[in-house]
Every structure is written in structure tokens, then in C-alpha cells.
Amino acid sequence: MAAPNKGRRPAAGGQSKPGRALALILIAMVALVGGMFISHTTTPRLGIDLAGGTSITLKAKPEPGQESAINKANMDTAVSIMERRVNGLGVSEAEVQTQGNDNIIVNIPKGTNSEQARQQVGQTAKLYFRPVLTAQATAAPTPSASPSASGKGTPTPSGTPSVTGKATPSASGKATPSAGKPSGTPQGRALTDALKASGTPTPGASKPSSPAPNPSGSAADSAAAAKLQAQFAALDCSTKEARSKAGEGAKSTDPTVACDQNGAEKYILGPAEVDGTDVAKAQAVINQQNGQWIVQMDFTSGGSKKFAAITGKLSQQQYPNNRFAIALDNTVVSAPTVSSTLSGSAEISGSFNQSSAQDLANVLSYGALPLTFQEQSVTTVTAALGADQLHAGLIAGAIGLALVIIYLVAYYRGLAMIAILSLVASAILTYAIMTLLGPGIGFALNLPAVCGAIVAIGITADSFIVYFERIRDEIREGRTLRPAVERAWPRARRTILVSDFVSFLAAAVLFIVTVGKVQGFAFTLGLTTLLDVVVVFLFTKPVMTLLARRKFFASGHPWSGLDPKRLGAKPPLRRTRRTTSAPVDTPKEA
Amino acid sequence: MSKLGTLGARLYRGEVGYDFVGKRKIWYGISILITITAIVGLAVRGLTMGIEFQGGAVFTTPKTSATSAQAEDAAQSASGHDAIAQKLGDGTIRITIGGVDTAKSDQIKTELAKDLKVQANDINADLVGPSWGETIAKKAWTGLIIFMILVVIYLAIAFEWRMAVAALVALIHDLTITVGIYALVGFEVTPGTVIGLLTILGYSLYDTVVVFDGLKEGQKGITKQTRFTYSEMANKSLNGTLVRSINTTVVALLPVAGLLFIGGGVLGAGMLNDISLSLFVGLAAGAYSSIFIATPLVADLKETMPEMKALKKRVLAKRAAAAAKGETEEQQDAAPLDEDDESETAGAVVGQRRQPSRNNRGKRR
Numbered sequence: 001m002a003a004p005n006k007g008r009r010p011a012a013g014g015q016s017k018p019g020r021a022l023a024l025i026l027i028a029m030v031a032l033v034g035g036m037f038i039s040h041t042t043t044p045r046l047g048i049d050l051a052g053g054t055s056i057t058l059k060a061k062p063e064p065g066q067e068s069a070i071n072k073a074n075m076d077t078a079v080s081i082m083e084r085r086v087n088g089l090g091v092s093e094a095e096v097q098t099q100g101n102d103n104i105i106v107n108i109p110k111g112t113n114s115e116q117a118r119q120q121v122g123q124t125a126k127l128y129f130r131p132v133l134t135a136q137a138t139a140a141p142t143p144s145a146s147p148s149a150s151g152k153g154t155p156t157p158s159g160t161p162s163v164t165g166k167a168t169p170s171a172s173g174k175a176t177p178s179a180g181k182p183s184g185t186p187q188g189r190a191l192t193d194a195l196k197a198s199g200t201p202t203p204g205a206s207k208p209s210s211p212a213p214n215p216s217g218s219a220a221d222s223a224a225a226a227k228l229q230a231q232f233a234a235l236d237c238s239t240k241e242a243r244s245k246a247g248e249g250a251k252s253t254d255p256t257v258a259c260d261q262n263g264a265e266k267y268i269l270g271p272a273e274v275d276g277t278d279v280a281k282a283q284a285v286i287n288q289q290n291g292q293w294i295v296q297m298d299f300t301s302g303g304s305k306k307f308a309a310i311t312g313k314l315s316q317q318q319y320p321n322n323r324f325a326i327a328l329d330n331t332v333v334s335a336p337t338v339s340s341t342l343s344g345s346a347e348i349s350g351s352f353n354q355s356s357a358q359d360l361a362n363v364l365s366y367g368a369l370p371l372t373f374q375e376q377s378v379t380t381v382t383a384a385l386g387a388d389q390l391h392a393g394l395i396a397g398a399i400g401l402a403l404v405i406i407y408l409v410a411y412y413r414g415l416a417m418i419a420i421l422s423l424v425a426s427a428i429l430t431y432a433i434m435t436l437l438g439p440g441i442g443f444a445l446n447l448p449a450v451c452g453a454i455v456a457i458g459i460t461a462d463s464f465i466v467y468f469e470r471i472r473d474e475i476r477e478g479r480t481l482r483p484a485v486e487r488a489w490p491r492a493r494r495t496i497l498v499s500d501f502v503s504f505l506a507a508a509v510l511f512i513v514t515v516g517k518v519q520g521f522a523f524t525l526g527l528t529t530l531l532d533v534v535v536v537f538l539f540t541k542p543v544m545t546l547l548a549r550r551k552f553f554a555s556g557h558p559w560s561g562l563d564p565k566r567l568g569a570k571p572p573l574r575r576t577r578r579t580t581s582a583p584v585d586t587p588k589e590a
Numbered sequence: 591m592s593k594l595g596t597l598g599a600r601l602y603r604g605e606v607g608y609d610f611v612g613k614r615k616i617w618y619g620i621s622i623l624i625t626i627t628a629i630v631g632l633a634v635r636g637l638t639m640g641i642e643f644q645g646g647a648v649f650t651t652p653k654t655s656a657t658s659a660q661a662e663d664a665a666q667s668a669s670g671h672d673a674i675a676q677k678l679g680d681g682t683i684r685i686t687i688g689g690v691d692t693a694k695s696d697q698i699k700t701e702l703a704k705d706l707k708v709q710a711n712d713i714n715a716d717l718v719g720p721s722w723g724e725t726i727a728k729k730a731w732t733g734l735i736i737f738m739i740l741v742v743i744y745l746a747i748a749f750e751w752r753m754a755v756a757a758l759v760a761l762i763h764d765l766t767i768t769v770g771i772y773a774l775v776g777f778e779v780t781p782g783t784v785i786g787l788l789t790i791l792g793y794s795l796y797d798t799v800v801v802f803d804g805l806k807e808g809q810k811g812i813t814k815q816t817r818f819t820y821s822e823m824a825n826k827s828l829n830g831t832l833v834r835s836i837n838t839t840v841v842a843l844l845p846v847a848g849l850l851f852i853g854g855g856v857l858g859a860g861m862l863n864d865i866s867l868s869l870f871v872g873l874a875a876g877a878y879s880s881i882f883i884a885t886p887l888v889a890d891l892k893e894t895m896p897e898m899k900a901l902k903k904r905v906l907a908k909r910a911a912a913a914a915k916g917e918t919e920e921q922q923d924a925a926p927l928d929e930d931d932e933s934e935t936a937g938a939v940v941g942q943r944r945q946p947s948r949n950n951r952g953k954r955r
Contacts, residue, residue, distance in 0.1 A: 049861075059725065100729065118696075376722040377642070378695065380715040385650065392862060396852035400845025407844060411837065448785055451865045454849055455789065458842035459796070465841060466800060469834040491807070498748055499799040505744065506737055506792030513733035514788075517861070518726070521785045525792070 018542030025425065025538040032432035044431070045438030047446030047520065050390040052110035052383030056118060056375060058082075060102040063370040070102045074369050079104055081366040082373075084359075085329060097442065099519060104373065107444075110383050118378060127276025127366060128252055129307070130269035131314060132323040132335055137265050138237045161350025163311070163324075163336040228255055228268055237263040243331055258325065260332045267332055269325050273310040276328075278303025282364030284357035287349065293357035294349040297364050308343035315340050326363065333363050393450035400454050404461050412468055413561035414553060419464040422540040426460050429531050434524075448517045452524030459503060459525075460532045464540060466499075467492040471544075471562070481562055485548045489541060496536055504529045608832070611825035614886035621763060621883055628770020635773045640780035641716070643723030646671075646688040647695050649702060650714040653681035656706045661685050664705035668698045690717075730784050737791055749802055756887035757798045760879040764794045767875040768868055782864025789869055793842060794876030797835060798884045804831035805885060809892075812901065819902040824889040828881060839877035846870050 036042055048055040060078065062069040075098045083096040086106060095107045236242045237259035246259045252272040259266050282297040299307050314322050315338045325335040336348045348360065381389075401423070408416040430453060437443035470492040474484035507526030511519055547553050556563040610617070641648050647669075651661070658675040661683045665673035673687045683706075690698065695717045703710035738758060745754035768787060772779060808827035812820060846869045853862025892898050 057722065059721070103725075374719065374721075376719045376725065378715065378717040380713075382652070382712050382714050384652065384712070385714050389860070389862075392852050396849045396862060396866075397845070398848075399851065400848030403844035403848055404841055407841060447861045448782070448865065451785070451849060451862060452789075454845045455793075455842075455869065457845045459793070461841045462796065462800075462838040465837045466834060469831075469837070473830075491803075495800055495803040498803065499796040502741060502744070502795045502799055503792040505740055506788070506795075509737040509740065510733050510788055513736060514726070514729045517781050518730065518733075518785050518788065521789070521865070525789065 018545040021538045021542040022546075025534070029425070029428055029432070032429065032436065036432055036435050039436070039439060041435050041439055044434045044445040045443065046386070046390065047444040047449070048107050048109075048379065048386075049381050049447045050386045050393075050445065050450075052381050052386040054108045054110075054118070054381075055379045056106040056108070057099075057377045058104045058106065058373040059376045060104070060371045060373055063372070066370040069370040072098075074371060075102070075104070077362055077365045078369060078371060078373070080359075080362045081328070082106060084363070095442065100514070103376070110381075110386075118375075126252070126330070127279075127326070127328050127363065128272035129274035129278075129310065130256075130258075130272050130325050130327055131310065132267055132320050132325050133255065133270050134232065134268040135265055135320040135323065135335070136232075136267075138259075138263060161334055161336040161348050161352070163338050163342065163346050163348045164340070224255075228257065232257045232266065232268050235259065235266050237266050239263075246330060256330060258327055258330050258332050260335070265332070265335070267325055267335065269327065269332075272327075273324070274299075274303060274306045276364075276366065278306060279364050282361045284352075284354065284361040287347075292349065293352040293354055294347045295352070295357050295361045295364065296345065296347045297361075298345040299343070304343045307346070308341055311338045311343070311346075312341040314338040326360070328363050328366075334360050389447050390450070393447060393454070397450070397454045397457070400457055404457055408461065408464075411561075413559050414557065415468050415561035418540060418543050418547065419461060419468075421543065422464060422535050423457065423460060425539045426528070426531055426535045429535065430456075430528055433527065433531070443523070444520075446517065446520045448521035449524040452521040453528060456525060456528030456532070459500075459529060460535070463496045463500070463532055463536045466495050467536070467540065467544070468561075470495075475556075475562060481548045481554045481556065485544050493537075497533065500529050500533050607825065607829045609825060610828050610881060611821045611886045611889045614882075614890070617882040617886060621879070624770070625763065625766050628766050628773070631770050631774040635776065637769070637773050637779045638776050639723070640778045640783075641686050641688060642718050642781050643727065643779065644688055645690075645718055645720030645723065646686065647690050647698065647718070648716040649685045649687070649699065650678075650716075651683045651685070651702070651706055652708050652712040654683060654706050654708055656683065658683055661702075661706060664702055665698070668701035668705070669694070726781055726784065730788060733788060734791070741791075741795065745799075745802075749806055752891040753802050753805070753884075753888050756884045756891065757795060757802070759887055760798055760876075760884040761791065761794055763879045763883055764790055764872055764875040768872040771871050772868070777867060778864075780861075780864045782861045783868045786865040786868030787872060789865075790872030790876060793869075793873055794879065796842075797839060797876055798880040800838060801828060801831050801835055801880050801885055802888070804828070804834075805888065813897050816901070816904045816908045819905050820892045820898045821889040824885055824892075828885050832881070835877065835881060839873065843870065843873055846873060 060070050060075065079096050079098055082104060083094070086094040086096065086108065094109070097105055097107075099105050235246055235257050237246065243259040243261070243263055246257055246266075252275075255268060255270050257267065258269050278300055280298045280300045280303065282295060284293060284295050286292070287294045310324060314324055316322075319337065322339070323335045323337045325332040327333065334348065334350075336350065352360070404423075405416070405420055408419050412419065434443065434445060434449075438445075467488065470488035471481075471484050474488045475481065477484075479487065504526055507522045507529060510522035511526060514522065551557075553560045553562055649665070654661075656664075658677040661675035662673050662685070665675065665685045665687055669687045669690050671687050671689050673685055675683055675685045677683050685702070687698070695715060699713055699715055700710050703713055738761070741761075742754045742758050745757050765787065768790065771777075772783065777783070804827040805824055808823050808830075809820070812818075812823055818826070846866050849862055849866035850870055853860060853864075853866050893902065
């Protein structure tokens with residue numbers, strides 16, 4: 001503490017540059033508010049409980065013996081897969097995030113099919129490697145299909161990636177046909193024959209959609225095959241909803257129909273040959289030789305054998321039968337061609353960019369996650385209730401603020417003006433930061449956060465009270481206002497810092513440790529506590545210093561709240577030695 | 591200035607003093623009594639845990655003409671479990687069904703909507719699996735314990751371990767009372783309650799810290815004087831910061847009261863109500879404990895220190911001597927302290943607050 005050292009020159013420190021601090025905080029305010037308008041976000045993003053929608057909390061359960069599987073990398077993979085799965089249903093803006101160590105929150109805004117999303121989220125994702133029996137480019141991929149999709153009407157000229165062993169340089173970017181109309185007939189082929197058909201292998205140089213050999217299967221299979229062909233012909237991959245329904249309910253041991261994730265291609269796929277769980281690891285890396293993004297995957301020992309078997313068979317085939325599809329929930333994420341027998345590890349190359357490579361790597365890794373997710377809680381809030389809650393919260397805040405202001409004015413009179421201005425400054429900062437944090441870090445204002453903000457009014461006002469009382473104490477000592485303001489500051493500062501630190505500590509611990517609603521509350525409380533310190537240091541104190549120079553306050557006007565007489569100040573500081581004696585009022589210790 | 595303001599001045603100068611520390615046995619007694627009541631209440635009645643802690647579903651219908659009895663029947667037939675329906679002030683019905691599986695909820699919701707003739711999409715649902723409450727509770731406990739450890743360490747550094755211990759005792763005292771009141775009154779415990787309870791952590795300590803800060807100043811140079819024992823000094827500090835304490839508490843309680851009024855009075859139930867109720871109880875307990883429990887405890891702990899014991903002896907001896915000789919000597923003793931007044935070395939509280947009480951009286955009246 002600086003005060004004791006200042007001795008008899010209490011007015012020396014701190015008072016000199018109130019303008020600088022004020023300018024700083026004003027600039028901060030203007031910048032934040034300006035940022036709000038520039039980014040066109042003038043209201044905070046509302047949480048599900050205020051805006052309406054469904055919020056699902058999932059908890060990760062590790063497989064027995066793999067308790068260490070709950071780690072950040074795994075949870076992040078799970079989140080990105082879940083995001084893809086939920087948004088794949090046509091739910092836009094669904095938001096998936098981790099909370100705590102082992103929880104995932106899925107927030108689905110109102111107006112979307114939350115039940116379907118819930119189902120999707122509730123069940124484990126199924127990742128399979130299936131041989132491609134038939135592939136066909138679809139007529140009109142939806143414009144919204146993917147960032148890489150080209151304009152309307154034309155099929156996506158998406159490159160067919162290829163999979164190779166690690167050492168082999170990859171022949172990449174084989175374009176699928178970009179015919180203006182759907183390619184003629186589905187390349188039918190008896191499904192049972194698919195893997196042993198003896199086409200001429202054309203390694204590394206697959207012809208685009210070569211006419212398929214005629215079906216040559218046994219009669220027993222033809223009924224099932226015909227049914228599949230009919231399904232395939234009817235398959236519509238133009239919308240996300242339709243795509244997610246394609247081949248619904250198909251078992252992994254049966255052939256099925258499926259859509260490409262962007263709707264650019266549709267497939268008939270053979271039974272699953274390799275499971276997602278056979279993948280040990282997958283990652284997106286840059287190929288050192290040609291600088292392109294590729295996805296590397298390693299298989300488990302069991303997976304290696306299976307993968308060697310399937311690639312051995314596939315590499316003997318002609319396009320498109322030399323492809324295998326990586327299907328997540330029966331939607332094809334990628335369908336690379338195979339040109340040689342691979343095992344152990346493989347890399348998929350093609351026209352990847354960083355994000356598409358990472359995306360595929362994520363999908364592949366997901367199968368290796370030894371985690372299952374259990375639904376912990378589901379909250380569905382209608383928009384009407386959400387609006388009511390927001391309304392109630394705002395009214396409660398207004399009442400609380402009004403009560404605090406009335407109390408402050410009644411007790412501190414003129415000083416209350418400073419408190420109210422400081423509260424306003426604090427409110428502006430809090431609002432602007434909360435608003436900007438919406439797009440910034442995905443902060444959403446929920447009901448507990450509103451509560452936190454209201455409770456924070458008290459905490460913020462408390463700091464002013466601590467300071468004001470200190471000033472009054474100094475005036476009671478017989479000091480005039482200006483020295484009193486400066487002398488009171490170091491002591492008040494200390495109290496404010498210590499108590500705000502304790503408050504912040506509580507908020508921080510709660511934010512880190514807890515989950516769900518508690519976290520939202522803790523966040524607001526922590527934020528407002530920090531802002532309280534900022535406002536007291538950069539606003540309240542400088543304003544106090546400036547106002548102490550005004551006659552209204554300095555002369556101790558009865559309405560200033562600093563009237564020395566009313567405060568019961570001692571007569572001037574240099575008092576005479578007293579000789580009278582009076583009994584000490586404080587009761588003595590027994 | 592208001593009466594409280596004048597009172598503040600008089601408290602500050604020590605003209606009026608409430609003997610918090612001296613009568614500490616009474617406060618301890620009261621607190622122990624309350625705490626025992628709370629613990630007994632907790633043991634006998636237990637806490638009424640909300641659906642969030644047991645697993646189950648809460649449905650809130652839109653405004654409907656159906657009665658709560660109808661809703662209860664509909665919910666029971668739809669779910670096969672016991673249901674409690676409660677008509678809220680705004681015509682909506684809140685139906686609580688314990689023990690249902692979250693997977694069945696959509697079906698229950700649809701049936702409820704049919705029976706009560708409302709749109710299924712207009713029904714608010716809150717479904718909680720059986721282990722979620724446990725997770726929340728476990729994390730809350732973890733948070734509580736980590737916070738307590740950290741805060742004790744921090745307070746031990748910022749102040750001293752005796753104050754940290756006293757603050758911790760006061761904190762536990764507040765939490766126990768709040769939980770006890772929940773058990774005795776039978777308020778439902780929800781995640782909102784837990785939030786409120788955890789907020790008390792920071793807030794109850796805020797008050798205590800304000801008081802301790804005054805105490806810390808007061809005890810500077812305490813051993814260099816012979817006028818007051820530690821307990822007396824503590825009491826003076828406490829009185830000096832009393833107005834501040836009252837004001838901070840009142841100002842903290844006012845917004846919470848606003849929340850409680852809107853959350854409980856207008857909305858009927860829900861998160862706002864739950865948070866504010868536990869906060870209100872906890873804050874009130876916190877204000878009480880920082881004045882009546884924390885500071886006296888510090889005084890008790892301090893009085894066991896050898897130098898404080900010695901001080902007490904000296905003070906008592908001096909008083910005995912003064913009583914015998916008249917008070918002249920005491921005046922001389924006061925003089926050097928007067929010089930120190932400005933530089934505060936001999937104790938802001940002891941030095942400054944003592945004199946007016948003895949000297950200004952005549953002039954003011």
C-alpha cells in the first residue's frame with residue numbers, strides 16, 4: 001500500500017491523470033460498441049432456454065479399460081462428427097460443443113426437427129468401408145451441397161480420390177464424368193458377383209464410368225438385387241433429408257444404396273468389409289512430394305488383414321468397382337479408388353484441401369474412438385416460454401437496478417451519481433462484450449447468465465460503496481475532499497481487489513469444474529467481476545478525482561453526500577491536543 | 591444525512607459500539623444452535639431433490655383449460671409412472687414425472703398433447719437421465735472443495751491463516767444454514783439452487799473480506815500500544831466497517847430480491863426463482879456470519895498467540911494501574927500515538943478511532 005509512505009502529502013499520487021484513464025475506458029467502450037455495429041451483432045446471442053429450441057447433453061463413456069480415452073483430442077473428434085451428423089440432417093446452425101471433460105452439448109435451434117436430431121445424436125455413429133458396386137453421378141446436386149460444389153445444374157466435378165500405400169506416389173484427382181444429364185443406365189451388375197468379377201485391371205488409370213458388364217448373377221440373388229436396383233433408381237440425393245434416409249435400416253452385412261455426402265453421386269454398396277473400429281488412427285497431412293493434402297490412416301492388426309483382403313480384391317477391378325466407400329451413417333464421405341493391395345497403413349489422396357482432408361481424417365478417427373455417448377438430459381423450450389423467461393429476466397434486472405439506485409441515492413445523495421454512471425459504464429461494457437463474444441467464442445446468453453448479470457449489479461455497486469465509505473472515513477478525519485479522495489483510494493483499492501479476486505476465483509473454479517447451466521452463470525459472474533475492477537480503476541476513481549474539484553462536492557454541499565458536518569467530521573486536521581477525558585464507550589472485554 | 595449516516599460517523603469514532611466480539615459466546619451459541627437445527631433438519635427431513643437430480647421429465651404445457659387433475663391423469667396413463675401436475679399462475683401446467691426414461695419422452699409428450707388438446711410442439715420438455723443429477727452434484731462438490739482450498743490459501747497469503755480459517759468456518763456456516771433451511775422448509779433443490787449456493791461462496795466471502803480488511807489495518811502495531819486487547823481492537827474495527835458491511839449486503843440483496851420477486855412471485859417457478867432463493871438465504875446468512883462469527887473467531891484465534899496474551903496482560907495491568915492512579919498516565923500514553931496518526935504506523939484504527947470518542951463529544955453536543 002502506497003498510502004502510508006505518502007505521509008503528509010496525500011494528494012500527490014494518482015490524482016494527476018484522471019483524464020488519461022477516462023480516455024482509455026471511453027476508447028474501449030467506443031471500440032467495443034463500434035465493433036458491435038461493424039459486425040452487425042447488436043444483441044447477444046441467446047441460448048436455447050431464451051430463444052427456444054432443444055438442448056441435448058451427452059456424456060462420454062469410455063469402453064472398459066480405456067478410461068484415458070476421455071481426452072481433449074477424442075472429444076473434439078466426437079464433436080466434429082456429431083456436428084456433421086446433426087447438420088447432415090438439414091438442421092442448420094445446430095451447435096455442438098464440449099463442456100467439462102466428458103460432456104457434449106448439442107443445441108438445436110427452434111423450428112428444426114429436433115426429434116430426428118435427438119435420435120441421430122443418441123445412437124452411435126456407424127462407420128463402414130464398403131466396396132462400391134455401382135456409382136452414378138446425380139443430376140443436380142443441391143447448390144448448398146458443399147463449398148466445393150459448382151454452380152447449379154451441373155454435376156459436381158468432384159475428383160475421385162484414390163487410396164495408395166504410403167510409399168507410393170499417388171495418382172490423384174480422377175474426375176468423375178461431368179455429363180450434363182444423368183448418365184444413362186445404372187451400371188447394374190449382380191451384386192454377389194461384384195467382388196469376383198474378372199474385369200481387366202487398369203491400375204491407376206480408371207476410365208470414367210465405363211459401361212458395366214451385364215448382370216450375371218445366380219437366380220437366387222436376383223430378386224434381392226432387383227429390389228436394390230429399384231431402390232437405387234428411385235434414390236434421390238438432392239436434399240440432406242433424403243440423403244440421410246438413403247439406405248436407412250440396412251445392415252452392415254447386406255448391400256445397400258447410399259448417397260455421397262454432397263449429393264453428387266449415388267451408389268450401390270456391398271456389405272461392409274472393414275469396420276470403423278478397425279482404424280487405429282487417421283490424420284490429415286501434407287504429402288511431402290507434391291505438397292498436396294492427403295489423409296493417412298493406420299489399421300489395427302485385425303483391420304490390416306481385412307483391409308488387405310478388400311484392397312486385394314478391389315485393385316483387380318475396373319472403375320467404379322475398384323473403389324471402396326467410406327460410409328458414415330450410410331452416407332458416403334469418400335470413395336477412393338484402389339490400385340494395389342494395401343495393408344497396415346494407407347493414404348488417401350485426391351483433390352483435398354486442408355479442411356476436407358481434416359474432415360475425412362476426423363470421420364476415420366471417429367470409428368477408433370473407444371467412447372460411447374449417453375443422453376443425459378434433453379431440454380425443449382418453446383419460443384414462447386423462452387421469450388417469457390427473457391422478459392422476466394429483464395424485468396427482474398430492471399427492478400434490481402432500480403432498487404439499488406434508490407438505495408444509493410437515498411444514502412449517498414450526490415455520490416450516487418458517480419455510482420450510477422459507473423454502473424452504466426459497466427453495463428455498456430458487459431453488454432458489448434457479451435454481444436461480441438457471441439460470434440467470437442460462441443457465447444450464448446442463457447437464463448443463468450442473465451441471473452449472473454443481475455447479481456453482478458450488487459457486486460459492482462459494492463465496490464463503489466467500499467470506496468465511498470473510505471472517502472467518508474477520511475472526511476471524518478477532518479480532511480477536505482481532494483486529499484480524502486486520494487488517501488481513501490489505496491485502501492479502498494486493496495479491499496476491492498481482494499474481494500473481487502475471491503469472487504473471480506469462485507467464478508473461475510465453477511467455470512472450469514462444472515457443466516451446463518452452472519457454467520453459463522459462472523462465466524457472466526467472472527466477466528462482470530473483471531469488468532468491475534476495470535470500471536472502478538478506470539472510471540469511478542478518475543471521475544471521483546475530477547468531481548472532487550467541483551465546488552458542489554468539494555464544499556460538502558448537503559446534497560453531495562460528503563457534507564463534513566453531517567458525516568460528523570472532526571474539526572480541521574491539525575487539531576489541538578485534547579485534555580478532557582471521557583470514558584471509552586466500547587465495552588471492555590470481560 | 592440519514593440517521594444511518596450519522597450512526598456511521600458515530601460508529602466510526604467509536605462513540606457507539608456494539609459489542610460483537612465481547613459477546614461472541616452468545617453468537618457462537620446461536621450459530622451452533624442454528625447449525626444443529628439445520629443438520630438435524632437435513633438428517634430427518636432430507637432435501638427435496640428436483641427432477642434434475644432423480645431422473646425423469648418435466649413438461650410445461652402452454653396455456654390450457656385443462657385442470658391439473660386431468661393433466662395428472664393424462665400423464666400417468668401416458669407414462670405409467672406417478673405424475674405431479676401443478677397449475678401455474680399464467681394458466682400453464684407443469685407436469686413432473688419421475689423415473690421415466692428419456693427415450694420414452696417423445697411418446698409421452700405426444701400423448702399428453704392429445705389428451706390436453708394442445709400442440710405437441712408447444713410443450714416444453716425437460717428430460718433428465720438418472721445419472722445427470724449425480725454428475726452435476728459431483729462436479730459441484732468438486733468445485734466447492736477446490737474453491738475452498740484455493741481461497742484458504744489465498745486468504746492465508748493476503749491476510750493470515752487465522753483469518754483464512756475463520757473465513758472458511760463462516761463460509762461453511764453459511765452453506766450449512768442455507769442447506770438446512772432448504773431441508774426444513776422443503777424447497778426443491780434444482781441445478782438453479784446449486785448455482786445459487788455456489789455463488790454464495792464468492793459473495794459471502796466478499797463481505798468477510800471487507801471486514802477483515804478493516805481488521806488487518808486495525809491490528810497494525812497493536813502490540814506497540816497498551817490501550818486495547820486484540821479483541822477490543824477487533825470489535826472497534828468491526829464497528830468501523832459496520833456501515834460498509836450493511837450497505838454492501840443491502841445492495842447485494844436488492845437485485846436478488848428483484849429476481850426473487852419476479853422469479854417466485856410472477857413466474858411461479860423456474861430457474862430465476864431457484865437461483866435467487868438460495869442466494870437470498872445464503873447472502874443473509876453470509877452477512878450475519880462475517881460480522882458475528884468470522885471476526886470473533888479471528889479474535890479468539892489471535893488471543894491464543896503469546897504476544898496477544900502478553901498484550902492483554904499489559905493492557906489489564908495498565909488499566910488496573912490507571913484505576914488506582916487516576917487517568918493521567920493514560921493521557922501521556924496517548925500522546926505519542928497522536929503523532930503517529932498521520933503516518934498510520936501505530937494503527938489506523940487504534941490511533942485514529944480512539945481519540946474522537948473521548949474528545950469530540952463535548953464539542954459536538
